[in-house]
Amino acid sequence: MTRGPGGVSRGPGGRAPRVAILAEGQFARATAKTAIGVLRYAPFEVVAVVDSTRAGTDAAECVGVGMGVPVVADVPTALARGATVLLIGTAAAGGRIPDEYRPALAAALERGVAVWNGLHERVLSDPALAAAATRGRATVRELREPPADLEIGGHRRRRTGAHVVLTVGSDAAVGKMTAALELVAALRRAGECAAFVATGQTGIAIAGSGIAVDAVVSDFIAGAAERITCDAAEKADWVLVEGQGSLTHPGFSGVTLGLLHGCAPDLMVLCHDSTRAAVKAHDELPLRTFGELLRIYEDAALWSRPPGSPRIPVVAVALNTAALDERSAARAVAQAAAETGLPAADPIREGAAGGDRLARALLAAAR
Amino acid sequence: MTRGPGGVSRGPGGRAPRVAILAEGQFARATAKTAIGVLRYAPFEVVAVVDSTRAGTDAAECVGVGMGVPVVADVPTALARGATVLLIGTAAAGGRIPDEYRPALAAALERGVAVWNGLHERVLSDPALAAAATRGRATVRELREPPADLEIGGHRRRRTGAHVVLTVGSDAAVGKMTAALELVAALRRAGECAAFVATGQTGIAIAGSGIAVDAVVSDFIAGAAERITCDAAEKADWVLVEGQGSLTHPGFSGVTLGLLHGCAPDLMVLCHDSTRAAVKAHDELPLRTFGELLRIYEDAALWSRPPGSPRIPVVAVALNTAALDERSAARAVAQAAAETGLPAADPIREGAAGGDRLARALLAAAR
Structure with missing residues (x-):
């Protein structure tokens, strides 16, 4: 087992x-x-x-x-x-x-x-x-049945000292859950107390708990995300929240923003499938560049905070290169790092070395 | 009656x-x-x-x-x-x-x-x-019971030639429904075929139809908005969509973005309550300036469109000055116009003259 x-x-x-x-x-x-x-x-x-x-x-x-x-x-x-x-x-x-x-x-x-x-x-x-x-x-x-007693988000504060990290994506189904799980494993290897927060059905099946934020009544997206994040932050120093959808997806963006504002991350990790050129099921919508995606997520993260709040940075890029050969995958990782100026890795293909590289970016940013 | x-x-x-x-x-x-x-x-x-x-x-x-x-x-x-x-x-x-x-x-x-x-x-x-x-x-x-057969948004195209206008807000409960209804009335006075699309319980009580987008399962916010917008665009040349929440509200922003991407407006009207200084029920969150709000909504409107798409402009500011005296109200309207460079009006206090001023901004932008 x-x-x-x-x-x-x-x-x-x-x-x-x-x-x-x-x-x-x-x-x-x-x-x-x-x-x-x-x-x-x-x-x-x-x-x-x-x-x-x-x-x-x-x-x-x-x-x-x-x-x-x-x-x-x-x-x-x-x-x-x-x-x-x-x-x-x-x-x-x-x-x-x-x-x-x-x-x-x-x-x-x-x-x-x-x-x-x-x-x-x-x-x-x-x-x-x-x-x-x-x-x-x-x-x-x-797995997607939400709790009956959800609340509007924005009112609960989490334990001071807990670091919340949200995995965000260039699109739906690019590896946000995988990145969050690999980051938890890497942080634990580094001796940190880290927890995974499941926000979708697969994550819930794996973790045994969580709330599928895309299945709650939409008034309560942020409240649901806030609850599971704050609960996890009571017990862990690092809370890795599974991202959902993408702010650039015409069908799912509302869930993504509600989750972003509800979990109120300190840091973000951008996830991308290196073979994806357009939004899933939307060939007419080419994906944004890394630079645009960083700006979009970092801008949006601030909207629900007081004007003048410090920027919430994307600190690393997690790639899914499963469909590429070894050489193309290495090139994709190098290119993501060059385009963003951030550590990049495929935590599955590269194994622990990849996850550890991403986790070091989190640890460095939290110092 | x-x-x-x-x-x-x-x-x-x-x-x-x-x-x-x-x-x-x-x-x-x-x-x-x-x-x-x-x-x-x-x-x-x-x-x-x-x-x-x-x-x-x-x-x-x-x-x-x-x-x-x-x-x-x-x-x-x-x-x-x-x-x-x-x-x-x-x-x-x-x-x-x-x-x-x-x-x-x-x-x-x-x-x-x-x-x-x-x-x-x-x-x-x-x-x-x-x-x-x-x-x-x-x-x-x-009134908030959603239809049973909702779909993911992003796949339906509306009738070419129909103008979709979304009222967006500096906060929740600032007058977005009122502005949409007054704009429908003003456009009709100008001889246009205009329809109101209700997205909340009060609008639905008034219009007799609509979908409360904050009450749908969150995966379907955009799909619900898309459906009622596209349906209305079959029959009317101007479709005024009632906005919900605010992109800067920590509890409701997901609904707001889902609605924005789902109805995919051509034009937006920014709504603001002139006596509101902080986000409703969040004294710790001062409201954004008009300039910031324009940038936030115009940026976000483009995220679900192909890179390089033309900007979706906010073309007017609808104010709620009900709690101000005549002189302060006039000053608030003048200030909003000066800060944004856009026509501004309180369509309730100013009556038809106010609504007509806002509607002229729509008609001019659509030319």
């Missing part, structure tokens, strides 16, 4: 869950973001991935992570491997449960297997799935 | 509603924003305001608008004046139904009177109110 920096997620009764990931027809780098995050970081065992179109392969062959986890054809095969949970491992914009997932979900629920769902659509809102859950006495964990 | 620029709201069966406004203990300028908006603009008759602490006065004495509408002590007195609807006329941040309103709401529902509610908390989530509604066979209209 691997143990990620997020903490340990346990099922009812305290037994560690044994998770199968449902990614039918979509178990690939571009579409299985949740699956990849969980395979890389979750503190519980993943026993199989369900995707009939890739059955017989190894997870690592499909998405570059999860060596030794088999991809199987259907839910019964996953259950035969001891799965006690079926986690939906993909997340299309809009958050509907794909119709082709419903039979597999029904099969799991009917057999008493818990379903973990990170989509906006609730599993039990489908009468067929609700009936299956009743028949199988199965539970559903809605 | 007055007829506002928003359109006519009718009850079931097509009969125009006769509305009593509930503002118990809070029927004052600072706290009764919804009541004031409805008294000024609603196309239906308001028969009374319920506030036992001000019973016996006239609405206009309390909030400067609603001459001839009596303030009464309780719901039965309002019903005796023929009310068929009880509208909650105040809105505290956070959106809970005040406990002191619950007896009045129960009294109305029990007698078969419909309740219109613009708060986040739903009336029927209170078991006592649900029971009263069942006993009285009364209906509840949740």
Whole structure:
């Protein structure tokens, strides 16, 4: 069993869950973001991935992570491997449960297997799935379900001395959660007390707690971010908040700004996928340059503070170069550093050396 | 019966509603924003305001608008004046139904009177109110209830030739809805086909339709704004979108940016309350100067567009000078014009002349 920096997620009764990931027809780098995050970081065992179109392969062959986890054809095969949970491992914009997932979900629920769902659509809102859950006495964990008692943001102050870091992005789905988790690990290697704050469904599945800020009533985005950040700052000296979306994304920018003002970071780390040229699903929108992105995030971070407040700096650039060859990746890292004047690294490709380089930038900025 | 620029709201069966406004203990300028908006603009008759602490006065004495509408002590007195609807006329941040309103709401529902509610908390989530509604066979209209089929924003294009104008603010509750409604009226006086797009509970009560963007799941703020804007642009050449919050408000900025990117305006009008010095409920946060606010909104409007897109200008300043004397008000208008180099007006204090001045700025910018 691997143990990620997020903490340990346990099922009812305290037994560690044994998770199968449902990614039918979509178990690939571009579409299985949740699956990849969980395979890389979750503190519980993943026993199989369900995707009939890739059955017989190894997870690592499909998405570059999860060596030794088999991809199987259907839910019964996953259950035969001891799965006690079926986690939906993909997340299309809009958050509907794909119709082709419903039979597999029904099969799991009917057999008493818990379903973990990170989509906006609730599993039990489908009468067929609700009936299956009743028949199988199965539970559903809605990862995006917000707490009932959210408040408007802007009123709570966090513990003095805690450093809050937000990972921000050139776009959606560029590696903001990954960067935050790798920074927590690197800071811990450096002897610091660091915590990860999950703000999205995958982070919540990994960490076992958090609030999906894109799923709260929009008046409460900042309040939700403020709550989880302030709570974490009570216990840790470094609070790494998982970013969401991008200020330059026409669909998600509101969530991004609410999160930015709600968590009120001291420092930011800019995340970018080196193969991304345009906003995801918006070919008409080329991404901004690093220089523009730094200005945009640093400007916006100040808007909710008193005029004349010191600038909240972006202090490092975390790159995702997974799709590049070794040489192009090194060039992308060097170019990001040159364009921004900041330390840059791909904390996955470069391993601990990459994460440590980014963490040193945080430690230096906090001195 | 007055007829506002928003359109006519009718009850079931097509009969125009006769509305009593509930503002118990809070029927004052600072706290009764919804009541004031409805008294000024609603196309239906308001028969009374319920506030036992001000019973016996006239609405206009309390909030400067609603001459001839009596303030009464309780719901039965309002019903005796023929009310068929009880509208909650105040809105505290956070959106809970005040406990002191619950007896009045129960009294109305029990007698078969419909309740219109613009708060986040739903009336029927209170078991006592649900029971009263069942006993009285009364209906509840949740003004903030979003449609069930919202989408991620950024994909729909509006009709070419339609001009979209967003009212943006130096803060929350400074007069953005009022400015939008007055601009619709002024553009109509100028012979233009103009429509009001409601994005908040008061605007929806007035216009009879719209989406409360602060009440949607936050992933869908931009999509909701895009839908109502594009729909309105099919029928009108000028689409005046009611702004929400402020990019500089620590609690509401996410809603503001999502709305800005979702409605994707061609032009903006900056709204400001001339007596406001700090962010509402945040004395530690002085408001930004006009110059800073113009830069902030014009910068942010471009983030979701291709790099190099032409600037989206703020073309006029709409002031709320209600709390100033005549001379101070004139000075505030002159100062706003001088500081920004833009036409400025208080469209309420100055009447049609003020609204027309602002509308001319829109017409000139669109030429």
